[in-house]
Amino acid sequence: MPTPTRITPESLHAAAAEILERDGRDGLTMQAVATALGVRAPSLYKHVRDREHLVRTVADGVARELGDRVDAAVAATTDAPSAARAIAAAARRFAHERPNGYALVFGPLPESERADRAALDRASAAVMEVARRLAGEEHALDAARTLTAWMHGFTAMELAGAFRLGGDLDRAWEFGMEHLLVGLSGGSAVPGR
Incomplete structure (x- = not known):
């Protein structure tokens, strides 16, 4: 079984900032960030509400x-x-x-x-x-x-x-x-x- 991606504040911010610039604020979604980080969206709730x-x-x-x-x-x-x-x-x-x-x-x-x-x-x-x-x-x-x-x-x-x-x-x-x-x-x- 592959090792899950470890989400850090830095990796979360970097992925979100890249999505923001590419897709705008409307494209900045939990799912988009999770996909960019290679995790499932529920994993993000440990880091953002x-x-x-x-x-x-x-x-x-x-x-x-x-x-x-x-x-x-x-x-x-x-x-x-x-x-x-x-x-x-x-x-x-x-x-x-x-x-x-x-x-x-x-x-x-x-x-x-x-x-x-x-x-x-x-x-x-x-x-x-x-x-x-x-x-x-x-x-x-x-x-x-x-x-x-x-x-x-x-x-x-x-x-x-x-x-x-x-x-x-x-x-x-x-x-x-x-x-x-x-x-x-x-x-x-x-x-x-």
């Missing part, structure tokens, strides 16, 4: 991965404007590489499927710190929300193919980023460019 918990588990992992990428991008910078650019660029790259995973972090989901608060807080820690450095303590949350909303709006429109007037999207991204940074830093000149 139900499909909602499966989606939430994947969302947690995606939020942590995005946070790791943002942290790595910020670590290579020396000033707040460069860090803000690096954060936005890392999130944009992630969205293009993992659009369905990105949607688990930024898209509308039932509360039961959203990444947990700790994963989201961890993913946004660098954004908050950079916003604090750009706009000051009093305006840090507002600045973080503005930066995130601009980055997400641009990226979501880009992924949806909504920019149909032509032109260079990378140039538009840079233009928006530069003007946003001037605004967030109180209208002062923005170093790093």
